[in-house]
Amino acid sequence: MAGFRQRVPAPVDIAMVAHPSVTLLIDLSDDDGLVYDGQGRRGHGSVVIGLAPGELRASGLVGECLQIRLRPDAATVLGSSSVVSGSVKSLADVWGRDAGRVEERLRTAGSWDERFAVAADVVRRRIGDGPRVDPEVAHIWRRTVAGGGRVRVDGLADEVGWSRKLLWARCRAQLGVTPKRAARLVRFDHAAHLLAAGLPPAGVVAESGYVDQSPLHRDVKAFTGLTPTAVAPAPWLAIDDVAWPDSWRAGRPVTGGAVDGHRTDPVSPNVRRCLDHL
Known part of the structure; x- marks a missing residue:
């Protein structure tokens, strides 16, 4: 808080x-x-x-x-x-x-x-x-955050012993989002803070695990309606490092x-x- x-x-x-x-x-x-x-x-x-x-x-x-x-x-x-x-x-x-x-x-x-x-x-x-929520669902969220959104849904299902279909159904019912959308949001958040820190889009792509700038642009547009260049100076992002100084280590959100x-x-x-x- x-x-x-x-x-x-x-x-x-x-x-x-x-x-x-x-x-x-x-x-x-x-x-x-x-x-x-x-x-x-x-x-x-x-x-x-x-x-x-x-x-x-x-x-x-x-x-x-x-x-x-x-x-x-x-x-x-x-x-x-x-x-x-x-x-x-x-x-x-x-x-x-x-x-x-x-x-x-x-x-x-x-x-x-x-x-x-x-x-x-x-x-x-x-x-x-x-x-x-189910302990498995909580585990999936923590793994998604710890991995910066770079997680494979099949791998998460294997970790908790669920089928992919059950994994999607439980996450949607208890978290309100699918595992894939959760991963996209976490990866976008990581990328947005890197943009706010002054890293150019090409560097953000490399740091966040995007294939190229096109998926980065797509995610930023989907979550904000803006371009990466327009998101970078957003005051809501700029204040995060001051208000939540312990929430970021090595550019990655920390659970807890x-x-x-x-x-x-x-x-x-x-x-x-x-x-x-x-």
Whole structure:
């Protein structure tokens, strides 16, 4: 999780880039605050963003917000796989009246550390009460992330002792995406951060395992609607190294940066960040 604050609430307009996690943006601003626009849906306030939602923008007069990233195998805490798979829903639609109570607790907290503790407690309780994905499905997701999206579906099926057909069916039902699309998203995310770091497309192709620039261009277009050149300066990417400094090692996402669906220990302090923007 990470906390964001502007000392003086100011208009924000950001194109959000797809990420291999389910994201909760909890708006702690006064008045209308955060406005989101994606999938032909426009709303304001706290929002839940599933895997690979396509083009999405966040705007509005934003003062403070808390961002929580959940691995999709832990995100069943939010409800059904429809939340995980590319959907954009208000937090109230997902958590009902409890959403307002959580927001109020977070707003009245005396510090960011207290806010992080409140959020961790809420998610931990919901994980404890919610459904679990199959251990095989959790393993497949971890292997996909650890491999930077460069994994063979047949190989994953052999690892867990499932047929390819069963693997696809379970992943789609419990994660909301097929293994192939999950791998594409993870590899795209790796490539997008390399582009943001200033690596030219040809270098990104070599580092990310693409055959050539054409598949890279295709994936970037599919997940963002933009070209690789246009994605590189995206502010949502540029801030990741500051907000989530422990989520990247050697250009590859590390499993465990978000609340773990199979543990009940508090969120590690090294993933807690509060950024004060002047």
